Each structure stands twice: as C-alpha cells, then as structure tokens.
Amino acid sequence: MCGIVAYIGSQKAYPIILKGLKRLEYRGYDSAGIALYDDAVQCFKRKGRVAELAAWDEKIIEKATVGIGHTRWATHGEPSDANAHPHTSNNGQLTLVHNGIIENYASLKQELVQKGYVFKSETDTEVLVNFIEDIQKNNDYTLEEAMRVALKRVVGAYVIIVMEKGFPERLIAARKGSPLVIGVGDGEHFLASDASPIIEYTKKVIYVNDYELAILFKDEIILKNLGNEAITPYVQQLDMELAQIEKGGFDHFMLKEIFDQPASLTDCLRGRLDSENQILTLAGIDQHISIFTEAKRIIIVACGTSWHAGLIAEYMIEALGRIPVEVEYASEFRYRNPVIHPGDVIIAISQSGETADTLVALERAKEQGAFIFGVVNAVGSSIARLSHAGAYTHAGPEIGVASTKAFTAQLMVLAMMAIKIGKEKKTLSASEYQRYLVELALIPAKVKTVIASHESIKKVAIHYASARDFLFLGRGYNFPVALEGALKLKEISYIHAEGYPAAEMKHGPIALVDEHLPVLFVATKDAYYEKIVSNIQEIKARKGKVIAIVSADDTLIRSMADHVMEVPEVDELLAPLVSVIPTQLLSYYIGVALGLDVDKPRNLAKSVTVE
Numbered sequence: 001m002c003g004i005v006a007y008i009g010s011q012k013a014y015p016i017i018l019k020g021l022k023r024l025e026y027r028g029y030d031s032a033g034i035a036l037y038d039d040a041v042q043c044f045k046r047k048g049r050v051a052e053l054a055a056w057d058e059k060i061i062e063k064a065t066v067g068i069g070h071t072r073w074a075t076h077g078e079p080s081d082a083n084a085h086p087h088t089s090n091n092g093q094l095t096l097v098h099n100g101i102i103e104n105y106a107s108l109k110q111e112l113v114q115k116g117y118v119f120k121s122e123t124d125t126e127v128l129v130n131f132i133e134d135i136q137k138n139n140d141y142t143l144e145e146a147m148r149v150a151l152k153r154v155v156g157a158y159v160i161i162v163m164e165k166g167f168p169e170r171l172i173a174a175r176k177g178s179p180l181v182i183g184v185g186d187g188e189h190f191l192a193s194d195a196s197p198i199i200e201y202t203k204k205v206i207y208v209n210d211y212e213l214a215i216l217f218k219d220e221i222i223l224k225n226l227g228n229e230a231i232t233p234y235v236q237q238l239d240m241e242l243a244q245i246e247k248g249g250f251d252h253f254m255l256k257e258i259f260d261q262p263a264s265l266t267d268c269l270r271g272r273l274d275s276e277n278q279i280l281t282l283a284g285i286d287q288h289i290s291i292f293t294e295a296k297r298i299i300i301v302a303c304g305t306s307w308h309a310g311l312i313a314e315y316m317i318e319a320l321g322r323i324p325v326e327v328e329y330a331s332e333f334r335y336r337n338p339v340i341h342p343g344d345v346i347i348a349i350s351q352s353g354e355t356a357d358t359l360v361a362l363e364r365a366k367e368q369g370a371f372i373f374g375v376v377n378a379v380g381s382s383i384a385r386l387s388h389a390g391a392y393t394h395a396g397p398e399i400g401v402a403s404t405k406a407f408t409a410q411l412m413v414l415a416m417m418a419i420k421i422g423k424e425k426k427t428l429s430a431s432e433y434q435r436y437l438v439e440l441a442l443i444p445a446k447v448k449t450v451i452a453s454h455e456s457i458k459k460v461a462i463h464y465a466s467a468r469d470f471l472f473l474g475r476g477y478n479f480p481v482a483l484e485g486a487l488k489l490k491e492i493s494y495i496h497a498e499g500y501p502a503a504e505m506k507h508g509p510i511a512l513v514d515e516h517l518p519v520l521f522v523a524t525k526d527a528y529y530e531k532i533v534s535n536i537q538e539i540k541a542r543k544g545k546v547i548a549i550v551s552a553d554d555t556l557i558r559s560m561a562d563h564v565m566e567v568p569e570v571d572e573l574l575a576p577l578v579s580v581i582p583t584q585l586l587s588y589y590i591g592v593a594l595g596l597d598v599d600k601p602r603n604l605a606k607s608v609t610v611e
C-alpha cells in the first residue's frame with residue numbers, strides 16, 4: 001500500500017515523479033504529494049488522485065532535478081490534505097515519504113510531544129520524520145547516522161525516502177518490510193515501490209533488502225546495512241516492457257487484463273509444457289521433487305484472490321498427489337501459533353509478492369524449518385526472494401486492483417504442480433498424466449472462446465446491474481470459483497455478494513432468496529452436475545433469479561436458468577480456469593454500467609503491504 005517514487009539526476013524531476021505516481025496509483029489513491037528541491041524544498045500535496053496534483057508552480061517544475069513523491073492508502077488518519085505525504089519535520093530540515101506502518105508511533109509521538117514537537121497530521125509518518133530530526137539535532141549526527149539510530153528503534157514496516165535541506169544532491173532511502181527498487185540510469189537514479197515508474201528510463205535495477213540504507217547521488221549509489229557496513233549492490237536486468245503496463249486501447253486495465261488471459265496463460269505454459277512429447281518441466285519442483293513426494297502435509301498460505309487459488313489447489317493436489325493440504329489465510333496463520341514440523345511444505349501464493357501478512361507468515365514458517373515454495377507473479381519481489389524455491393506465474397504486470405489474469409495464471413501453475421507431483425508419486429497414472437497435459441495445452445484457446453462471448457455477458461450484466469445482493473454458488477472445483485466471483489463483484493460494483501458451496505446454501509443463505517435475488521451458479525459439467533441441478537431447483541422453487549455458467553453442450557440447466565453464460569467443456573480439475581472468466585466479465589460490466597472506477601475501486605489497494 002502506498003506508492004513512492006523519487007528521482008535524482010539532470011532531467012526535470014516533476015514529470016518523471018508525476019508519471020511514476022500514476023503508475024503506482026494501484027497501491028493507493030487517497031491522496032498524493034510531491035516535494036521538489038530547487039533552491040529550497042517545495043512541497044505540494046492534497047487529498048484525492050494523482051491527476052489532481054497536476055497543477056503546480058511552473059517555475060519550480062522547470063528547475064528542480066531532485067524530488068520525492070507519494071500516493072497514499074490511508075492507515076493512520078483519514079484521507080486529507082494534512083495527512084498526505086510528504087511530511088516535513090518541525091525545523092523544516094527533513095522531508096520524507098513513507099510506505100508502511102510504524103507500530104510504536106504512539107509512544108514515540110508522546111516522547112516528542114513532551115519535548116515540544118508539534119504535529120499537523122494524524123500520521124505515523126510525521127512522527128517518524130520528527131523522530132529522525134530529534135535524534136539528529138540532539139546528537140549532532142549526519143542524516144545517515146540519525147536514520148540508522150532511529151530505524152533501530154522503530155517497530156513496524158517501512159520504506160522511507162528522505163530529502164534534507166542543504167543537501168540538494170542527495171536522497172537517502174531505507175527499507176524494512178515494504179518494497180523498494182532503485183533504477184540505475186546514466187547520471188540519474190530512480191527509486192520506486194516497484195519497477196513500473198522506472199521501466200521507461202532504464203532496465204537496470206537494484207532491489208533493496210530489509211535493513212538496508214541506500215544513499216543516492218546522481219552519479220553514485222551507496223548501499224549500507226544499519227550497522228554501517230557497505231553492501232555491494234546487485235544490479236539486475238528487468239524483464240518487462242513498457243507496453244505491458246499501458247492500457248493498449250482498452251477502456252480499463254481490468255478489461256485489458258481479462259482479455260490478456262489467452263496470452264498470459266500461454267506465457268505461463270511456455271517452456272514448461274510440451275504436450276506432444278509428454279513433457280512438463282517446472283524447474284522449482286523438479287529440483288526439489290523429493291521434498292514434495294515425501295511431504296506429509298502441504299500448507300497453502302495466501303490472501304484475497306490468491307487464497308481462492310489456494311482452495312482450488314487443495315482440491316487439485318489432494319486429488320492427484322494424495323498429500324493432505326491445508327489452506328490458510330496468512331493473517332490468521334501468522335498469529336495463531338500454528339503447528340509446523342520440519343519437512344512441512346508451505347506454498348505461498350501471491351500476485352504482488354509483497355503482501356505483508358503472507359510475507360510474515362512465511363518468515364515464521366521458515367524459522368520453524370518449513371520448506372517455502374512461492375507461486376508469485378512479481379519477479380524479484382520479497383516473497384519470491386524469501387522462498388526456497390518457486391514457480392513464477394508469468395502473467396505480466398497486473399495493474400487493475402481486482403485480480404484477474406494473475407488468478408488464472410496461479411491456477412495454471414498450481415495445476416501443473418499437482419500433475420507433476422502426482423506423476424512423480426505415481427498417484428497419477430501415466431495415461432491420466434498424458435490426458436492432463438493435452439488438456440492443459442487447450443486451456444488458452446478455451447479461455448479465448450469465453451472472452452469472445454463478452455457481448456452476451458455484458459447484456460446479462462446490464463440486466464442485473466441494479467441488484468442489491470448476489471449469491472454465487474458452486475460445488476467441488478467450482479466452489480472456490482463462486483467465492484472468487486462474489487469477491488470480484490463486491491470489489492468492483494460494491495454490490496453485496498456472497499459465495500457459498502451450493503449445498504451449504506440450505507444452512508442459511510436460502511433465507512435470502514426471493515424474486516429479487518440473483519443467484520449465480522457455477523455449474524459446468526462435472527461429478528456434481530446432478531447435485532447442482534437439484535440446488536438450482538431449490539432456488540427456482542423460491543422464485544430466485546438463476547444465472548448459470550454452463551458447459552457448451554448443456555441443455556438441462558439452460559432450460560431452467562433465467563440467463564446462461566457458456567464455457568467450453570473442460571476436465572473438472574481445470575474447469576476453474578475457464579469458469580471464472582464469465583464472473584470476471586460480469587463484475588467488470590456491472591461496475592462500468594454503474595459508472596464506477598473499476599480499475600481503482602474505493603478503499604482498496606492492490607498491494608497490501610500493511611497487516
């Protein structure tokens with residue numbers, strides 16, 4: 001949450017920072033601000049989106065070649081001009097942007113208030129900048145020394161970038177828990193929460209690690225740890241193109257990303273699946289295959305949409321690999337003192353690779369001897385680096401706050417893992433293995449077929465756009481799809497939606513059913529087909545409106561439902577990869593019909609780097 005960008009070099013800093021903040025808005029969009037250093041530090045910030053910052057003093061914009069910027073997802077203090085970053089210390093020496101949470105800010109604030117410090121905002125960030133100022137002033141320290149001392153006393157997560165009056169040629173950044181990337185240019189350097197603001201200028205990047213301090217001049221980067229020992233920077237080449245983070249003619253990133261899925265799934269399979277020759281290569285699994293075949297238990301840890309992918313993986317791995325799987329919300333797992341045995345395998349699923357709860361849950365499990373396998377989209381992210389091994393999902397950058405293509409790529413990787421483990425454990429027969437490989441290869445084309453029916457899904461969406469509540473029901477592999485469909489609708493349209501196992505519906509939600517309630521059944525042909533037909537009857541008998549996602553050759557449910565959305569026939573284990581697509585399109589078109597900002601739904605952020 002919160003995005004930060006900084007620039008130091010010879011170009012005008014303002015347009016670079018402004019554009020960078022727009023790219024990072026998915027991380028939060030409650031307020032935005034930029035501080036530039038020309039003859040003095042000039043700060044401009046306000047509540048609202050980055051676009052509202054665009055009007056600024058031209059003279060400063062012309063001159064300044066150093067600056068820091070911030071786009072906020074509010075934690076401490078409501079969205080307001082005063083709570084927007086950057087924040088400046090009481091004596092005006094230090095100006096700082098921050099991503100993260102300072103957990104002990106209340107006690108630090110009390111200390112500072114007793115010393116006479118005055119606060120203009122409710123933020124933990126303003127406490128931090130004054131805390132650094134206080135240490136610097138009292139000990140006659142350089143900024144770097146003061147930051148080292150201050151950060152040792154800070155509890156919580158942070159990335160900060162600090163500008164100091166009198167030092168226009170230098171920025172100092174520090175990281176613990178929140179992400180920070182340095183872009184290495186020629187006579188210029190960039191800092192950002194992820195690589196998207198940097199990619200346009202350089203592909204050379206350094207990922208800053210926890211407890212590191214980065215001191216940036218336009219021609220030099222110095223990396224140190226909090227113990228003041230120098231660290232040799234590891235410069236990496238970014239594997240990302242600018243076009244991947246632009247809308248490419250679509251009205252919204254969300255629609256572009258839904259439409260991207262045949263390509264992103266093909267990318268996910270590339271170099272891994274050779275169905276003609278019956279080869280499936282997943283390096284991260286291949287290299288540690290005995291860990292998986294001998295595992296007594298697998299625990300999947302994730303949040304949000306990624307947790308739904310985990311639920312589907314539970315079904316897949318138990319079916320094919322015959323290993324017991326538990327799926328945990330990372331936020332619960334990290335705090336409830338779970339039993340972890342050495343040899344347990346933890347699979348972490350995360351689009352961003354930066355979700356704070358997932359990250360800390362993994363750190364705890366790693367300390368207790370578990371093997372950590374990351375299924376991550378963002379290359380080089382914290383979770384990817386913390387994992388012992390992993391498989392990238394290769395969905396490409398996902399900008400829309402609601403996850404779509406990252407989810408299907410996660411399912412693809414998890415399905416490949418289950419198939420691979422099943423084959424190696426011999427719990428999956430050779431003929432079934434071959435059949436799955438053929439099925440996998442067909443998925444991108446089947447997803448494309450569903451997307452081609454978007455106009456008819458749009459009509460269904462418009463028909464139900466004024467609904468107040470929605471129920472999503474599914475069984476087996478399609479039960480988590482129902483959960484994901486409901487989540488997507490809530491996120492994008494603010495319509496209350498609940499996902500439920502279709503049979504469990506009788507234990508409560510059925511009380512909601514009347515002629516006003518749309519009930520969406522994910523009812524593709526599988527082992528539960530007849531059961532779900534009965535559940536549809538139960539809803540019909542109570543006058544509920546039935547929308548059904550059905551297999552192409554379905555006639556029975558088609559004759560019962562008020563509206564259907566059709567998907568090609570797929571093996572039931574892989575069905576979620578196609579049955580989720582109509583739910584994505586439905587949410588998107590309802591959100592658009594309601595005139596909402598589907599790419600940046602209210603109160604949400606894409607990368608949740610606070611717990």
Ligand code: G6P
Nearest residue numbers: 303304305306350351352355403
């Ligand atoms: C946020 C996003 C969701 C995402 C979840 C987990 O809530 O809005 O779309 O599923 O975080 O994120 P991760 O990056 O770990 O998959």
